[in-house]
Structure formats: structure tokens, C-alpha cells
Amino acid sequence: xxxxxxxxxxxxxxxxxxxxxxxxxxxxxxxxxxxxxxxSGKTTLFNLVSGLYTPNAGSIELAGETVTHxxxxxLARRGLxxxxxxxxxxxxxxxxxxxxxxxxxxERTGILADLLHWPTVPxxxxxxxxxxxxxxxxxxxxxxxDRAAGSLAYGALKRLEIARALASEPKVLLLDEPxxxxxxxxxxDIDRLIRSLVVDGITVVLVEHDMRLVMNIxxxxxxxxxxxxxxxxxxxEVRSNPAVIEAYLGVHGSQEAGRAxx
Amino acid sequence: xxxxxxxxxxxxLAVALIVIALPWFFPSMYYYRIGALVFIFALxxxxxxxxxxxxGQVSLGHxxxxxxxxxxxxIGPTHLGMPSWLSLLAGxxxxxxVAFLVGRPILRxxxxxxxxxxxxxxLLIAIVFTNEAGWTxxxxxxxxxxxxxxxxxxxxxxxxxxxxxxxxxxGFLLALNLMHSPTGRALQAIHxxxxxxxxxxxxxxxxxxxxxxxxxxxxxxxxxxLALFNGHVTPEVAGFLRSIELVAMVVLGGMGSIVGSxxxxxxxxxxxxxxxxxxxxxxxLLGLIVMVFMIFLRRGIVPSLALLVARPxx
Numbered sequence: 001x002x003x004x005x006x007x008x009x010x011x012x013x014x015x016x017x018x019x020x021x022x023x024x025x026x027x028x029x030x031x032x033x034x035x036x037x038x039x040s041g042k043t044t045l046f047n048l049v050s051g052l053y054t055p056n057a058g059s060i061e062l063a064g065e066t067v068t069h070x071x072x073x074x075l076a077r078r079g080l081x082x083x084x085x086x087x088x089x090x091x092x093x094x095x096x097x098x099x100x101x102x103x104x105x106x107e108r109t110g111i112l113a114d115l116l117h118w119p120t121v122p123x124x125x126x127x128x129x130x131x132x133x134x135x136x137x138x139x140x141x142x143x144x145x146d147r148a149a150g151s152l153a154y155g156a157l158k159r160l161e162i163a164r165a166l167a168s169e170p171k172v173l174l175l176d177e178p179x180x181x182x183x184x185x186x187x188x189d190i191d192r193l194i195r196s197l198v199v200d201g202i203t204v205v206l207v208e209h210d211m212r213l214v215m216n217i218x219x220x221x222x223x224x225x226x227x228x229x230x231x232x233x234x235x236x237e238v239r240s241n242p243a244v245i246e247a248y249l250g251v252h253g254s255q256e257a258g259r260a261x262x
Numbered sequence: 263x264x265x266x267x268x269x270x271x272x273x274x275l276a277v278a279l280i281v282i283a284l285p286w287f288f289p290s291m292y293y294y295r296i297g298a299l300v301f302i303f304a305l306x307x308x309x310x311x312x313x314x315x316x317x318g319q320v321s322l323g324h325x326x327x328x329x330x331x332x333x334x335x336x337i338g339p340t341h342l343g344m345p346s347w348l349s350l351l352a353g354x355x356x357x358x359x360v361a362f363l364v365g366r367p368i369l370r371x372x373x374x375x376x377x378x379x380x381x382x383x384x385l386l387i388a389i390v391f392t393n394e395a396g397w398t399x400x401x402x403x404x405x406x407x408x409x410x411x412x413x414x415x416x417x418x419x420x421x422x423x424x425x426x427x428x429x430x431x432x433g434f435l436l437a438l439n440l441m442h443s444p445t446g447r448a449l450q451a452i453h454x455x456x457x458x459x460x461x462x463x464x465x466x467x468x469x470x471x472x473x474x475x476x477x478x479x480x481x482x483x484x485x486x487x488l489a490l491f492n493g494h495v496t497p498e499v500a501g502f503l504r505s506i507e508l509v510a511m512v513v514l515g516g517m518g519s520i521v522g523s524x525x526x527x528x529x530x531x532x533x534x535x536x537x538x539x540x541x542x543x544x545x546x547l548l549g550l551i552v553m554v555f556m557i558f559l560r561r562g563i564v565p566s567l568a569l570l571v572a573r574p575x576x
Contacts, residue, residue: 050461076463088458090451092518101451105463107444111472114443115436121443128444168462 002061003028003203004080004172009048009058018044020227021058026172026205026220031198033206033214035238036224037248042207043085045224046174049205050082051075063171077105079171083161083178085207091150095141098149098160099132102167106131135167139193155186162193172203179210187213215239223247270442273521274434280524281427285420294419296535301426302487304527305433307511308520309480312437314509315517316446317473318453319369320377323384324508327357327478329391329500331485332406336495337397339407346409350486357482358475365474369467384505391497403496406489422491429487430524433480437520440476449473481508514555516562525563529555 004026011019019041026032034042047053049060051072059068062078070078081102090098109124136142139159144152152160158178165173175194179187187210194204194217208214214221215235223230223238225247231238238244284297310324334353338344344352368379391398398404409416416425440446448469451459456466489495498504507530515526533551537544559566 052457052460071465072457072460073463073465076461082461084458088455090454090458092454093447093450097447097450101447101459101464102462104444104448104451109444111440111445111476114445115440115476117439117443121439124444125442164458164462 001028002026003063004049004205005061006045006049007059007061009045009055009060011044011048011053011055018227019048019055022224022227022229023058024222026203028171028203029198029201030219031194031204031206031217033208033218033221034224035208035211035214035221036230039226040224041227042224043176044227046082046176046205046207050080050174076168076170079169080174081165081168081170081172082174083158083165083176085176085180087157087161089149089157089160091148093149094145095147095149095152095160096129096132096136096145099135099164099167100128102135102164103128103131105168132163132167135163138166138196139163140189155182158182158186159189159193162190166197170202172205173197174205174207176207177209178206179208179213191217270438271435274431274438276521277434277524278431281424281431285423291419294423296532298419298422298426298491299488300524300527300531301423301430302484302491303508303511303531304524305426305430305487306481306484306508307515307527308430308433308437308523309477309484310508311512311515311518311520311523312440312449312480313473313477314512315519315522316441316453317449317470319470319474320373320380320509321474321477322377322381322502322505322509323387324380324477324481325500325502325504326384326387327361327481328485328488328504328508329387329497330357330360331482331487332489332495332499333391333398334482335409335486335489336404336406340404341397346407346490347411350483350490353486354479354482357478361475361478362471365471366467369470369474381502381505384500384502388497388500388502391500398497401497403494403498405494406492408493409490416490422487426487426491429483433483434520434524441520445469445472510552513562514552516564516566519562519564519568522562522564529563 002025006022006024008021008023009019010017010021022045034045036042048055051070054069059066061067062075062080067075067078090101107124107128109121113120133142133145136145139162141156141159141163144156149160162178179190182190191213197204206214218235220232221235221238222232223244230243230247231241288294306328310321313319313321331353334356335346335349338349338352339346364383368376371379392401448459448464451464452466452469460466485499488499511526511530512523514529516522533548534544537547540547555563
């Protein structure tokens with residue numbers, strides 16, 4: 001079953017076609033990676049799919065429903081969540097509170113009930129806290145629950161963002177460079193975490209520069225270059241595609257690499 | 263029992279104790295008057311703090327809502343024959359409705375742009391009160407009939423001290439409730455990262471609007487009290503200086519600090535009274551003291567002191 005689909009998606013910024021006719025088709029339960037050189041439009045594509053940008057052309061379908069012009073919060077309520085390459089942490093709040101915000105779409109209270117501390121509110125708070133603790137535990141941060149989020153190390157913040165997105169119980173999770181800036185041990189943790197998400201039936205869409213991680217865990221790999229689709233296939237297909245090697249290393253570089261291998 | 267000891271409500275409890283204990287130290291009726299003013303302003307300030315310190319949205323026109331509340335209790339009984347208490351509630355409803363109308367377009371703006379837009383709103387309200395002389399008495403203002411509750415005319419600074427103190431405690435309670443609720447978490451999230459809040463399913467525009475309305479109603483009730491207490495109202499209540507004063511109280515006491523709202527109101531209501539002995543230097547001294555506070559306690563009085571207590575030395 002296709003859970004997320006884009007059809008000839010396009011957006012321009014000041015005449016530059018940042019994304020130009022990209023069609024994706026992502027099956028449920030897959031790890032689907034989007035790779036490409038710097039500036040090829042990976043994060044722009046994420047911003048389109050998560051509703052932060054509105055496309056100039058093309059359409060987006062989430063679980064069979066056209067969601068092209070929906071706002072990010074409406075998409076979130078339909079089960080799409082994401083993390084950010086440049087971290088977007090609620091730094092004034094505690095680690096646990098950050099993840100509790102992730103439960104927002106499951107919370108059912110209004111501002112009047114919240115002002116009056118209606119009996120539903122403490123019940124809600126308790127349920128939210130418990131669910132958030134479970135999500136924190138999954139990324140191995142339960143020990144830091146009460147710390148100020150701003151005081152965590154970089155790698156931990158990456159995992160905190162994942163926990164926060166997980167708390168919203170997404171069907172589709174977009175991870176924007178979860179392993180960037182992580183050491184090999186932390187990358188290993190991310191690898192294991194992503195695999196466990198798939199076991200839970202979450203579809204993971206990954207933008208990542210760490211090729212080992214990408215080739216290890218992806219079911220499909222989609223390669224972008226200058227906002228266009230270069231190719232798509234299994235990790236093996238993509239790895240051996242000369243066009244991909246060229247895109248990354250340039251024509252000259254790929255010839256050099258070819259000679260070096262001979 | 264544990265719920266009563268909930269740390270959530272400690273600040274409101276502390277304020278309640280202050281309200282009750284303070285009169286023991288009052289040498290004269292004059293001090294009740296100052297106390298009442300402090301609590302009235304603290305009420306407006308805690309509402310503004312929910313918007314500014316908590317949700318991170320500035321308003322330089324909040325005195326506009328103070329003015330709507332103040333003129334409601336003047337116009338309602340005088341021109342429409344409504345009892346004062348009903349006029350107060352009507353004023354709060356009107357303030358909430360006005361906030362709803364202007365909030366949608368205004369709250370899309372951010373930072374300085376939002377500041378200037380709200381400033382414009384405040385000026386607009388003040389001009390309406392000045393120009394609609396038939397209803398408001400124009401620049402000279404109008405007198406405000408006494409509040410009558412259950413056939414009993416409320417008068418005297420001590421009575422107003424208890425009324426405003428009690429209302430202030432209730433206002434603080436509601437604010438604390440909100441802080442520890444799903445809406446409160448969403449607002450804090452908006453303050454730190456609107457995009458992250460959005461992708462987690464928070465409808466940022468409607469949350470901002472909701473807190474804008476709530477904070478407008480806080481200011482409105484405070485404005486009504488102020489007018490009823492003074493027995494007179496002029497367009498100055500909605501003026502630019504009043505708005506700035508409210509913002510200064512929020513920042514001075516501590517953005518996002520509920521107790522700070524009271525402290526900010528105390529400093530800016532009590533200090534001018536205490537400094538009158540310096541005659542013409544009063545304003546200059548007040549400015550100097552506020553500057554010194556901000557330089558040495560840059561997060562605002564309460565949060566800065568809390569940090570000092572948490573980390574006594576390094």
C-alpha cells in the first residue's frame with residue numbers, strides 16, 4: 001500500500017527551480033531514503049511534503065487523501081511527523097515537556113477547561129506524561145527527563161527530536177539528517193532506532209548524508225540532483241549506478257575514482 | 263491533600279498569604295489604596311505575561327483593553343442603565359471580541375512588526391475614547407458610578423484592597439492552571455519554535471488568538487476595577503504610556519514568571535509613591551532604578567533571583 005505519494009512536485013524560489021517535477025511513491029512500512037549532493041533540494045522536498053512550503057505545481061497524497069495545500073498542523077493530525085536538520089528544540093522546556101508537546105494531537109481539552117483545571121486536565125496531563133516517558137525511553141533519554149532541554153548534548157538533542165515526533169504516533173515519519181554530527185556509536189543507535197520504528201509499522205522517510213547508514217537500512221533510495229530526480233532504486237542499484245557516482249563526484253572525479261579502482 | 267500541596271499552585275498561595283498578611287503592616291488607609299492599585303495592575307500584568315512571557319507575542323497596545331474595561335463600567339451604568347458588575351462582564355466580553363477581531367490579522371506578524379501593529383491598535387482605542395465625547399466625556403473623561411453589590415455600595419480603599427487582592431489571586435490561579443495544561447505547553451512550544459509546534463499538530467494561529475483573547479480579558483477586568491476604584495476615567499487609561507507601563511512591569515518582574523507579574527506591579531506602583539519626596543527628580547530616579555534593575559537582573563527580578571538562589575556561588 002502506498003502511504004505517501006508526490007506527483008510532479010515543483011517549487012521555485014526567485015526563478016530558481018528548487019524542486020522540479022519530483023514524483024515519489026512510498027510504500028507503507030518502508031525505509032525510504034532521499035539522497036543527493038548539497039543543494040540538490042532534499043530539505044526543500046521535506047518542507048513541501050510536511051506542508052511548510054506550498055508547491056507551485058504537483059500534488060501530494062497521504063494515505064490516499066490529497067493533502068497538497070494542507071497546513072503542517074493539519075498534516076500532523078493526519079499522521080505525518082518530522083524532525084529538523086537544524087534542531088528545533090523547545091529549549092525553555094524540560095526534556096520531558098518537549099516530548100509531551102508531541103502528544104498534542106492526542107490531547108482533548110479546550111482553553112476554558114485548561115484555565116479552570118477541569119478534572120479532565122490532570123487526567124490528560126497524566127496520560128500525556130506517561131506516553132511521553134515511553135517515547136523518551138525508546139530513544140534512551142529517560143534519565144534526562146527532568147533536565148532543561150537546552151542543556152543536552154547535540155546527539156541527545158537529535159534523539160529528543162525523534163522522541164518528540166514519535167510521541168505524536170505518526171504513520172509517516174520524516175527524518176532530516178538524524179545522524180548528522182553524530183559519532184559512530186550514536187549513528188549505530190539511530191540505525192537501531194529506525195529499524196525498531198519500522199517494526200512498529202511506521203514508514204520512515206530519511207534524508208541523510210551518512211551513506212553507510214543509508215545503504216544499510218533503506219528499502220528504496222531516491223537520488224536528487226539540482227531539484228530533479230536522478231534515479232531511484234534499491235541501495236544496490238543506486239550504489240552501482242554510474243550517474244549517481246558522477247553526481248556526487250563530478251565527471252572528472254568519477255573518472256579519477258574509476259582509474260583508482262582499476 | 264497531595265493535590266492541594268501541588269507545587270503548581272504555590273505561587274498563587276504565596277500571593278494569597280501576602281494579600282492577607284500585608285494589612286497588618288499598614289499604618290494608614292493610604293497603604294490600602296497603594297495595595298489595591300498594585301493588585302489591580304498585577305492582574306493586568308499577569309494576563310499580559312501569559313501573552314508575552316509565555317507565548318512570546320508582544321503587545322504594545324494592551325492599555326486599549328484596560329480602557330475598554332474602564333469605559334464599560336462608566337458608560338454601562340451612565341448611558342445604558344446597566345448595573346456596574348454586569349457592565350464589567352460586558353466590558354470583558356467586548357474586549358475578548360475586539361481581541362478576536364484584531365488578533366487574526368495582527369498575530370500573523372512577528373517581533374517588531376507585531377509590536378508596531380499592537381501599538382497602532384492601542385492608539386486607535388485611545389483616540390476613540392477621546393473623540394466620542396457624547397459617550398465618554400472626551401478628553402476630560404467621565405465619572406464612574408460606584409460599584410453596587412447585593413444592594414451594598416462598595417467604597418473605601420480597604421474594601422477595594424480585598425476585592426482586588428482576591429481577584430488577583432483568582433487571576434493568578436487561572437494563569438497557573440493554564441501553564442500546566444495542554445494549551446500551556448502548546449503556547450510555550452510556540453514561543454521557542456513555531457515550525458516545530460506546527461509539525462507536531464499545534465494550530466499556531468488559533469492558539470495565539472486564544473491567549474490574546476484571554477490576556478485582553480484580564481486587562482479589561484483590571485481596567486474596570488481601576489475605573490470603579492478611582493471613580494473617574496479619562497482616555498489616559500488606554501494611552502500609550504499605560505501600555506508601556508504594563509510591558510515594563512512584565513519585563514521587570516520577569517517574562518513568563520507568574521510571581522514576577524506581582525513584583526513588577528509592586529515596583530512600578532510603589533516606587534513612584536516612595537520617590538515623591540525627591541520632587542522634580544522623581545521620574546529621573548525611577549528611570550534610573552528601573553535601568554539598574556534590568557542591568558543587574560536582566561531576566562527580570564524574579565527569574566534572576568531564582569537563578570541566584572539555585573546557584574549561590576560559582
